[in-house]
Amino acid sequence: MYQIMINDTTLRDGEQAAGVAFNLEEKVAIAQFLDAIGVHELEVGIPAMGEEEIRAIVAIRNLDLNAKLLGWNRAVLSDIKASIACGLERVHIAIPVSGVQIAAKFHGQWRVSLQKLKDCISFALDQGLWVSVGGEDSSRADENFLQDVAMLSQEWGASRFRFCDTVGVLDPFRTHLKVKHLVSTLSIPIEIHTHNDFGLATANALAGIKAGALSVNTTVNGLGERAGNAALEEVIMALKCIYSVDLGIQTQHLLKLSQLVAKASGANVQPWKAIVGENTFAHESGIHAHGVLQNPVTYEPYAPEDVGWERRLVIGKHSGRHSLSNLLEQHGIFLDSQETQAILDVVRQQSILKKRSLTTEELLNLVSEKRYSHAT
Numbered sequence: 227m228y229q230i231m232i233n234d235t236t237l238r239d240g241e242q243a244a245g246v247a248f249n250l251e252e253k254v255a256i257a258q259f260l261d262a263i264g265v266h267e268l269e270v271g272i273p274a275m276g277e278e279e280i281r282a283i284v285a286i287r288n289l290d291l292n293a294k295l296l297g298w299n300r301a302v303l304s305d306i307k308a309s310i311a312c313g314l315e316r317v318h319i320a321i322p323v324s325g326v327q328i329a330a331k332f333h334g335q336w337r338v339s340l341q342k343l344k345d346c347i348s349f350a351l352d353q354g355l356w357v358s359v360g361g362e363d364s365s366r367a368d369e370n371f372l373q374d375v376a377m378l379s380q381e382w383g384a385s386r387f388r389f390c391d392t393v394g395v396l397d398p399f400r401t402h403l404k405v406k407h408l409v410s411t412l413s414i415p416i417e418i419h420t421h422n423d424f425g426l427a428t429a430n431a432l433a434g435i436k437a438g439a440l441s442v443n444t445t446v447n448g449l450g451e452r453a454g455n456a457a458l459e460e461v462i463m464a465l466k467c468i469y470s471v472d473l474g475i476q477t478q479h480l481l482k483l484s485q486l487v488a489k490a491s492g493a494n495v496q497p498w499k500a501i502v503g504e505n506t507f508a509h510e511s512g513i514h515a516h517g518v519l520q521n522p523v524t525y526e527p528y529a530p531e532d533v534g535w536e537r538r539l540v541i542g543k544h545s546g547r548h549s550l551s552n553l554l555e556q557h558g559i560f561l562d563s564q565e566t567q568a569i570l571d572v573v574r575q576q577s578i579l580k581k582r583s584l585t586t587e588e589l590l591n592l593v594s595e596k597r598y599s600h601a602t
């Protein structure tokens with residue numbers, strides 16, 4: 227595959243998740259972290275939101291990061307002026323392209339909206355800015371109209387066109403078809419922006435990349451509007467492990483980044499969340515733990531250290547003899563198979579009662595209660 231760029235929008239679409247509000251320090255810390263691990267481009271916010279947002283964006287801009295910085299704008303001149311006031315050199319200008327959005331938001335006046343887009347692109351270019359255009363709701367747009375808007379954006383001087391599955395209604399097959407069509411007719415790069423309303427955001431982002439999109443929008447932990455966006459950590463690791471595409475990003479810090487964003491957003495990551503959930507490298511089931519003890523590749527698609535995790539074997543309702551013996555032996559306890567089975571039976575009962583796996587301390591207490599003479 228060709229050179230793919232991540233344009234992370236945790237600080238824009240991520241923060242649009244209902245109830246999430248980063249302060250300046252948090253925005254700066256997230257931007258610094260993303261930059262430090264090698265993320266190529268950051269959509270840092272919406273300058274039109276006013277003073278607070280502008281202050282945060284200016285603070286990020288003053289860091290002189292390696293990542294390119296992009297401000298999000300409507301096709302409104304005052305929005306572009308606010309981006310300029312932040313000292314940004316790259317602006318993203320969005321317009322809705324679906325019939326339903328143009329009707330509801332612009333009373334069907336698509337010509338007016340296209341003229342505004344043209345004026346904004348022209349103004350931004352005159353100010354020496356680099357311009358990207360976003361087709362909001364591209365996935366539900368009439369294909370010919372979408373094509374026209376993208377072609378016009380290119381003609382008017384935009385350097386990239388963003389295909390947005392704004393309400394997450396595509397599947398990977400349709401994403402591939404639609405993005406491939408745009409890629410084949412435009413000479414500027416396409417960016418893919420996906421939402422997770424049906425749990426397909428990452429799959430659709432990958433399908434867009436497969437179809438030739440050179441840039442992909444992500445957010446840390448998949449944070450974002452409604453069900454969120456394609457998760458940065460999922461896109462990076464899927465590209466690396468499934469497609470052998472290394473984006474040059476230091477993946478071993480992905481867990482720390484996830485924790486930073488979880489704290490700043492007040493939105494915890496569910497334990498089974500891909501890549502960064504706390505169960506990602508936790509093995510309880512006897513058959514799995516036995517396999518992993520022989521060779522971790524049996525039940526792990528990549529090594530925990532690759533993303534900052536450590537492997538955990540936990541003892542609970544589904545555990546078997548091998549993992550129990552392994553853990554006890556680490557504490558100098560060697561039981562015969564009957565004794566091990568007896569402990570396992572109690573573990574199962576206790577796990578059901580406690581509705582969780584047991585801690586090592588609880589397990590050692592169980593063994594000592596049994597008073598096996600050779601157990602210490």
Ligand SMILES: CC(=O)SCCNC(=O)CCNC(=O)[C@H](O)C(C)(C)COP(=O)(O)OP(=O)(O)OC[C@H]1O[C@@H](n2cnc3c(N)ncnc32)[C@H](O)[C@@H]1OP(=O)(O)O
Pocket residue numbers: 239242272274275299300301302320321322331332362392451
């Ligand atoms: C799919 C997306 O994620 S789009 C990004 C959405 N993000 C956000 O809305 C978060 C930040 N937004 C804000 O702070 C505010 O909405 C602002 C500052 C942008 C605008 O605030 P307000 O002036 O109070 O307007 P409000 O939000 O109520 O309504 C949106 C206005 O933008 C217009 N608008 C929406 N999209 C666009 C667009 N792409 N280009 C031009 N105008 C647009 C609407 O028609 C409406 O205009 P009107 O006031 O003339 O009727």
Ligand SMILES: O=C(O)CCC(=O)C(=O)O
Pocket residue numbers: 239318319320321359360361362363388390391392393419421
């Ligand atoms: O940039 C755009 O055009 C809109 C981006 C967006 O957040 C969306 O469509 O979901």
